[in-house]
Amino acid sequence: MFTQVKSTKVYEQIIDQFKAMIADGTLKKGDKLPSERELVSQLGVSRSAIREALSALQMIGFVESRHGEGNFIKENFEESLIDPFLLIFMLNGSDKEQIFELRRVIEVETAALAAKKITDKEIEELKECLNKLNEVEDEEEKVKYDKRFHYNIAKASKNILILNMLNAVSSLMDSFISEARGKILMVEENRSILMRQHEEILEGLVKKDSEVASKAMSEHLDLIYEYNIKK
Amino acid sequence: MFTQVKSTKVYEQIIDQFKAMIADGTLKKGDKLPSERELVSQLGVSRSAIREALSALQMIGFVESRHGEGNFIKENFEESLIDPFLLIFMLNGSDKEQIFELRRVIEVETAALAAKKITDKEIEELKECLNKLNEVEDEEEKVKYDKRFHYNIAKASKNILILNMLNAVSSLMDSFISEARGKILMVEENRSILMRQHEEILEGLVKKDSEVASKAMSEHLDLIYEYNIKK
Structure with a gap:
């Protein structure tokens, strides 16, 4: 009667928000992302969830972390994927x-x-x-x-x-x-x-x-x- | 004289180990991964680092998490990427x-x-x-x-x-x-x-x-x- 409820992971929801902001142009190439702390408060999720999402985005080559400067949307994606x-x-x-x-x-x-x-x-x-x-x-x-x-x-x-x-x-x-x-x-x-x-x-x-x-x-x-x- | 040392993130090292195991055939399609706890002890890293790596692998569609069963290398990658x-x-x-x-x-x-x-x-x-x-x-x-x-x-x-x-x-x-x-x-x-x-x-x-x-x-x-x- 019921079908299984598919749980959406917190990091998936975070990624979805990133995607939406990229789609509507709020986030552009080269943009600096808010700090981890700001993201925690803006999104109301745990720091570890933010880190998971950022790691995933880094891994596929969309976000780069510059030491001491923070996280940025990459300017060029030649190295990704x-x-x-x-x-x-x-x-x-x-x-x-x-x-x-x-x-x-x-x-x-x-x-x-x-x-x-x-x-x-x-x-x-x-x-x-x-x-x-x-x-x-x-x-x-x-x-x-x-x-x-x-x-x-x-x-x-x-x-x-x-x-x-x-x-x-x-x-x-x-x-x-x-x-x-x-x-x-x-x-x-x-x-x-x-x-x-x-x-x-x-x-x-x-x-x-x-x-x-x-x-x-x-x-x-x-x-x-x-x-x-x-x- | 010196060139900047590039820090490799912990999750990158974990991903590298996964890749090596996939490359040498230790990990195959459909294989169950060790539990988070086992991975923590085998790799000697924090649980949050393991989670970051697993999230990244899930996001690109290589690992799926089945509720109550653990994490698996995906059988088919049609949904990835x-x-x-x-x-x-x-x-x-x-x-x-x-x-x-x-x-x-x-x-x-x-x-x-x-x-x-x-x-x-x-x-x-x-x-x-x-x-x-x-x-x-x-x-x-x-x-x-x-x-x-x-x-x-x-x-x-x-x-x-x-x-x-x-x-x-x-x-x-x-x-x-x-x-x-x-x-x-x-x-x-x-x-x-x-x-x-x-x-x-x-x-x-x-x-x-x-x-x-x-x-x-x-x-x-x-x-x-x-x-x-x-x-």
Whole structure:
């Protein structure tokens, strides 16, 4: 007859109040939060409940605590959210194919979007990045520029949601990019193929041609797939 | 000469221990966690620190507390992560174009992936879903089947990372899908166009043809863009 009453935790109610204040604009990026003591009196809850809520908000990267200054809504969320995805990944077992598929899902259409929005300055940065990638000898350095090339393309999309999503999965992708390069480069002629693919992606972006950019990205990812998943 | 020492919060250290145990397989999905009291003694930290860590893990949807039974690692993470993305979105101001772009990024390539992995049973469910979408009269009901159609395609990708990402942004997309339908349907002939587009997506999936499926999805999203962003 009755259904179970779901108890809402105190910290959930606190978080809900934060969310409401963010939604209606009372709290904005960079804002200083009231002190723990003020929050205790304003919200009428215990100090430990306030701490739980603040910890949770810190953990997901929304609030930062500056020593001696108090708690602030973060200005930028580039560091947030990494861990939840990583935890999901770990709890579900490491499956390289899933990471690869996720990479394709994000990167192919993001290249198309970037082609529409990229600025001249960003194109220069990408060119510089590719030059470095081709010039440096050390493979570890190369990996660094390879990652930067891909990340900067996503950045050129100017979409904060996409960037956040990419950041959320970047720890998965980072290790993947480095490992993927290694496997592909076990076949020496692939070095020039990889280089050409990166250049084709850049070409699509320079022409601001979404179709060329996304097709080149897709072919690039096909090569990665061939050497990393299929075999 | 010295660089500032970054203090690691106690709850961060606790979270790190959880992560390590998840990474090495000591903690698995569905596992019961030790009681708060046991955690206090095993970790040598205060009860309030344990509570902070557990709250943070609950908030991001990794741990659930079952009344009278204790705390458990969640079996399924479909409900997790929604809020962080929503908060980011709210803190950055509502920009429909960004949500739309994110939708395109996720859905176009996910349709291609689903075409490769969809089962006969899933195809039947999608057909059923489209039938309902076309049969029901009530627009609110239609919205429900429209959302389900798109969500089930993502599910057919069988990629837990993609699904989690979609769940993370679903609260953004949900309101968007309903609003987008409304705007498109202000032009009556669009009703049959929408219907045909959904059927074309389904056709690509039935043929297990990634190119057809992703192209149809892309055209579908173009229509949405035209009526919701451009104007």
